[in-house]
Amino acid sequence: MKLPAHWTRHLGLGLLGVLLLAALAYVVLRSGPLAPVRITVTQATEGSFAPALFGIGTVEARRAYLVGPTVAGRVRRVEVDVGDAVKAGQLLAEMDPVDLDERMTALDASMARAGSVVAAAQAQHKDAQARRELAAITARRYVDLGAQNFMSAGAVEAKLQERTSADSAVSAAEANVAAARQDLQRLAAERAALRQQRDNVRLLAPADGVVVSRDAEAGSTVVAGQAVLRLIEPASLWVRTRFDQGRSAGLGAGLPASIVLRSSPAAPLTGKVARVEATSDSVTEERVALVSLDTLPAGISTGELAEVTLTLPATPRTLLLPNASLQRQAGQVGVWRVDAGGPSFVPVRIGQTSLDGRVQVLEGLKAGDQVVVYSEKALDAGRRVKVVDALAGHRP
């Protein structure tokens, strides 16, 4: 039975009206102030994790040597170049000795002259000795003759005095020989000192290593303390790593480390903490630890940046939560626990955190409590909520 025409129109328009009102109701309930806030929840479960510390470091050499002169001077020649491996004691560079060589020649001449003076003094000594012998013999003869009254007493005394004088002359000659020898020694010592100074302008490698920079060329003037060459020991590279003071609990020597160099981010290296520095940086608020590498990769260079992750021993089993569920209300840290009456804020005490975002909950919750992890808006107590599986990508 076909409906009358105006009934069809009534029905059609009525349907349109109902559709419109339904759309309005949907809009009011889903996106107005009456709409519930969508949240995701998780349960607080027991577990343990291995917390880790993360820091950024630069590759450095354990020992670096700055080879340079101790007095200002001009560089005469540089024997090695960057990248050369050198042995301890090898000649690396030489400064200009200026007049040291000439002074040594002068000293050599002085020493020769001193040798001649020694010979002259020795000859004089022999001469004095000969005179003394003669004076002694003569004095003995005159004493004999004087005892037999063939000579006057005055003549005997004169000869005795000559003998005494000859003795003194021998002593004086001996002293002269000693003086000449000591002068020779003095000159030898001065020559040795000049030799030391001459050696000082030769810059020798203090230890085995590799030259990393050549800072002055032949002919340049350098001051005392300025480096001509820099050496490092290539097997001694380590990573000077900086950790935030606030997130460095548990930092100590011996912790295993995973090191990712900026030049090869896909190949992490292993190592361990060699030393934790006793001085921290108070401006950047960081602690410094030195992490040694187990194997040095080829092509590593000092100054390269590295990301270092230290693994701490695993924590004991406690309640764990994702760190996205932690919120602050009125100065307290806590979580929103969901129970029958809606969300309520529970202050908690948290312990250690892991690098992948889990935190230990030490007080405030029991195992199995449902806790809000993600929410569309900031929550307040008693707000109507709707639990969904995931929020990301949705817009209100």
Add this chain to the structure above:
Amino acid sequence: MINLAGRDILHSWGKFVLTGIGLGLLIGVTLTMAGVYRGMIDDARALLDNSGADLWVVQQDTQGPYAESSSLRDDVVRSVLGLPGVARAANVTYLTMQVHRGGTQGSEVRAMVVGFEPGQPGEPGYLVAGRHITRSHYEAVVDIRTGFALGDRIRIRRHDYDVVGLTQRMVSSGGDPMVFVPLKDAQEAQFLKDNDAILNDRARTAANPALNRPGVPGLLEAVQATQASNRNVNAVLVQVQAGASAESVAEPIRRWKHLEAYTRDQMEEILVAKLIATSARQIAMFLIILAIVSAAIVAFIIYTMTLGKIREIAVLKLIGTRNVTIAWMILQQALGLGLIGFLIGKVSASFWAPIFPKYVLLESGDAWSGLAAVMIICALASTLAIRAALMVDPAAAIGG
């Protein structure tokens, strides 16, 4: 007693419904424009709420980190922490810049990069996916409006960052989504230039004889190292202790610390009254024009429908219908059209508001006042048609 308006609508329902839809879309546009304005104000409020601060400490004689650029030393926070009434204080940096996804050749987004200290004011309050930052460098939490997903690598200046968390409604006052990175990385991004500029600076320093003294080895390296480090931040966010007033904490900072401190109300005034003022006037003019256009359209449609019924109205008058009844029919039609238009407008605005690139906030207060305005406009617009209907000569019904 029959309802004339109802019978007439039923008779020509197609035209009525189509006009209603057209008017509805126009009203939807009007409501969306109002929503854009509300959204701008809400962006500013969201920025202030999400920072979680009661006081903003900035460079003296500047208007805050958002409206103007401000630069402070980063150890100012230590002296602010020691003031009475301060519960927490932390450094933050803000920089609006282009953020690339996957290297410098990827898609880029304009975002506000926020440098924050974890656990301190300035960090994102709640997440919609992922986790908070746990490492001290090279991790980022982004707003979903950037279009980035968890696990993306984004490039900010010189470094790549892993996206580890997503937030919602964390935007700057201009509507740019926020990207949260650790403070030290943000300081470096803001102040450390690119490699060519650094080499140029080093060459300039080396050419300066006062800084490059041959007799002082190590001086040049020390000076160049200070040039490459940066210790500035844009603002210090302060939370006051419960029971202390923000103004009582701000006053000693202004007086003795040679800094400027703004309370929440002052920041809101700066952002809303000063930053948004021009856009607000622009939108207000737009709304007025749209209202006039809506009124004109309703008047035109009702007038046309009335003119189309001149013969029928003349017949009605001939058979003795009172003027009031005819006027009431036309008014009812106008109000019905307005109501249908408003409903369609509200529904369509709610459906297309999330697609807008900037936040559109449709408040229910605006909807009620919009409904009242639409009813008044329709009533006024129908006066033209009522006047035309009342002037019809009954004799025209019989061909006079």
